[in-house]
Amino acid sequence: MGAEVPLITRSAGEEEDARALGAHNVVASTDIEQMAVVNGCFGLVIDTVPYKHDINHYVATLQPAGTLVMIGHFGAIEPALNSTPLMIKRRAVAGSFIGGIRETQEMLDFCGEEGIVFDIEMIDIPADQCRFRPDAGEPRQIPLRNRYGFVEERSCRVVGRRRFSDPKSE
Template sequence: MTLNVLGYAARSAQSPLAPLEFTRRDPRPDDVVLEVLYCGVCHSDLHQARNDWGISAYPVVPGHEVVGRVTSVGKDVTKFKPGDFAGIGCMVDSCRQCSPCRHGLEQYCEEGNVQTYNGVDRHDGLPTYGGYSNTIVASQDFVLRMPAGIDLQAAAPLLCAGITTWSPLRRWKIGQGSKVAVIGLGGLGHMALKLANALGADVTLFTRSANKEADARRLGAHHIVLSTDDAQVAAVKNQYDLIIDTVPYVHDINPYVPTLNLDGTLVFVGFLGDINPMLNTLSLILGRRSVAGSCIGGIAETQEMLDFCAQHGIASDIEMIKMRDINAAYERMLKSDVKYRFVIDMASLRA
């Protein structure tokens, strides 16, 4: 069964996204085929489309926050049936044999996980294409069940922004009595506030913008600290068990490290690259503090996050767009002109 698919793709780093007809692989016995209903728009989609990281293989069909309806399943599939609502996040395969994979941490696969788009299939060597398309196919082991009652549109960004912030909250055992700070209020930051609050933590937002206070409190922050105000930052020294740094560009983290308590950790989830200015280790050594990184989450962990969100009525704050407006959405995203995540209504693909 050949799957002829319509999607939107970047054909080069300079070209706008435009319609592309392509073919998906023939479904395998363990595969689930989804009709894509909604697809979130992530900053990494823009980076990949424009080859900002130097690894894009064109054409690039972005999209790794995919929610859809199961249309067919392979003969070995036991987890899904046609008609089920399901999701696909940032990866669609891994080696499944290494230590991280065996421990449900497929995102850290020692052979490298297979990305939902701009990746290479482990079995046939063909490129992977993402959710800016009307159909997508993946192994059942990398497909998520959408729990009853969840808002399907607003759930799409949970598959990246949600799990990216959920995973460190779980890794550092955040719960009642914990003190968490979040740096930056964008797609990742707004989910970090919601999830940390729902887990019972006392939550602070570090922001450069005083006008974000009302929105931050609505999203779950109990306190707001202006990071440009040295006195405010000094007043929260030795406070936080965990700081989730969601800022996607280079920035100085030295002022934040002393606000960690003994054994506290600042974890990067948004920025890839060299720290600049250089990190001064004095505060690390004198407070036994740590700076760490975290990458999305494993499949079981992602399902746990979706179930938690359904139970607590949590979803992303979204703005729905039509597929034809994706290039304008990218330009707006560069200006931080979105609260807090674009989601594409894929019914508009053929409009």
């Protein structure tokens, strides 16, 4: 679709999978030298980490007027966000919990039009082990067999997004 898509990851050993899923390059967020190479490079960073983490070094990867969008994270940002790079270089941090029905349908329509398909796995989890419950306060991490992300439904059935592929490129 024309965009160069890198993966920034903390996890060693994801490079082969990332490239198979379409990433053009992989940057280890724990490697200071690799992160320095991408400082100021990106117009948009989509952060899908659903728990507290330091976003300051991701903000540093943004171009002037770039935006970091946090998807699915709710709660405090710790350590605190340094606002100086935001103001000096007109960078922004935005966020979204989830898309609504209309946005989800638009995304599914787009995927259908572009031939983008994905592989899902359904995992039943007892209600008392759901990652987020309004009565439980903070989100909790739960062990999942899925490596690439998940979406919780209200029933606590977890839909894992494992593999994305474009049949046009196969």
